[in-house]
Amino acid sequence: MISSGIILGVAIDWLVGEPKRWHPLVGFGRLANSIEERVNVCSPGFLFAPTVWTRHGKLCGVVAVMLLCLPLPLVLYSLFSSSDSSAVVVYLLNAFVLYLAIGHRSLWDHIRPITEALFRQDDESARHHTAMIVSRDPDALNIEVSAIESVLENGSDAIFGAIFWFAIAGGAGAVFYRFVNTLDAMWGYRTARYHQFGWAAARLDDALNYIPARLTALTYALLSDCANALRCWKEQASAHASPNGGPVIAAGAGGLGILLGGPTRYHGIWHDKPVLGRGRPPTAVDIQRAMRLVSHSLMLWMGLIISAEIIWFFFINDGSVK
Template structure:
């Protein structure tokens, strides 16, 4: 007797998510962010209301400057209330017959920020090319959380390159990674967790304890994608310098994930990042990242090109691995179904 051959659907399943990832990325590159009613904007509004409900003593903390006790459990509960229903809804939609693939693609499209990131970086580069420093400060301020009002041309370029490299992981590669692992629900989980970290993950009296869960969960979800992003940056640029900067400089950076990404990215581009920056009115002296000269306007375009090449490599690798898995399954199925001598 011969074994029953698996269906073509089962054989082709390793290519399912890579192909949908390609479709979601293409949709983002073609359409960009929707102008109105973007789900992430709505989620941000919802997160503000949830934080006001679960973190009601923030006014006391901000007035006294003292850390609030007992905020971590409430912060974890608030994170769950904000994120888990949306992930459950995404999982239900993606499990629907026939339309499931469409919902997978839409989840990735709304979670992915590749074109938006490119547009922000290009806008700052255009401002600097025109000599409009005021506009460049304003527009780079849309990308970073530091004070940009006193930055010169080099400071604007540095802030822009840092944001592009770090957000390349947060808005693009981390989202792609979790989509390739868990499909649409994975992309939604990662992007919402990353959004809450950006909103709640500050070391201020208001968020030091309440935002602890959001920051730690984002660190956990980002750990592997960040290192794959750093490795990709290194492979597509000055490899030796990037790997050396990653090893020597990343441990000194506060963020366990931003450090590898930005050190490897800066080393790959041959520029020096880090140094002084003003956050919430306080100057911070950050460890150096990368090696070489200070960033210039043209380095914004170089950083965008590095991210673009990296996306191409990720998608090609995902499709190649999927194709290899399909061929392996087909070969094993053929061997299993061959008549015995």
């Protein structure tokens, strides 16, 4: 059953946490860096003459995404769908793959030191730990805003998106989604180096996250100040640069009654991000509230998935109890 696989994967993640060594996504990131150096026309290690290939930057990005994201999911799909595979083994492997694909416990582990440092009024330590989870320039970031935006977006990307695609296509779907999501995080910048090459990863990530992000935003709204969350989503989300980050952050900020966004510096360049949400500037307590919102949302998702599968099994599926 899909729901039991999700429960087991989520449980392993919470009890064990992310692997301290040999994390598959870390290894995938290193492989992606190696391929990007050789395939991206704007990278120092590019194999061919830039004057010949510069206009084909998007095509090179498409090739890189296919090389990195397709082989393992196809192998997993073939393995999991084979009639020769043991049902118990397939179930356990699917759950284990989901455990590796989600990051609920790791999100808590990365956020906790930030709030603890803020409560000690140790801004230097809080800034250091925040810089580990965001791509913003450390000396210029707003700690509370950056941490909460990371919590809300990572809830969508590293938890709910992976669960959504696991429910659709099992472990293979979750792996494909997380690979694409990782490449977007690495290459999805509008810099000279990645503007063309990262196009394929960014657009594919937008497509894969379209439904999960909006389900996440709706969940955040239902479990907080719903009216304010929905109003902020409707009125403010389109102003955000990300078509999926906008609804998630706007709904989360509105539901929590805080203000996010504002001027932010990436790689030495200031960006005037739109202000999302309504209420007051966030505090360290609001970082904890955002984490609890993500955790409660995960509980709701699991409950709904279990309920939907029970309804399907007993009342809709042919040959079941009517």
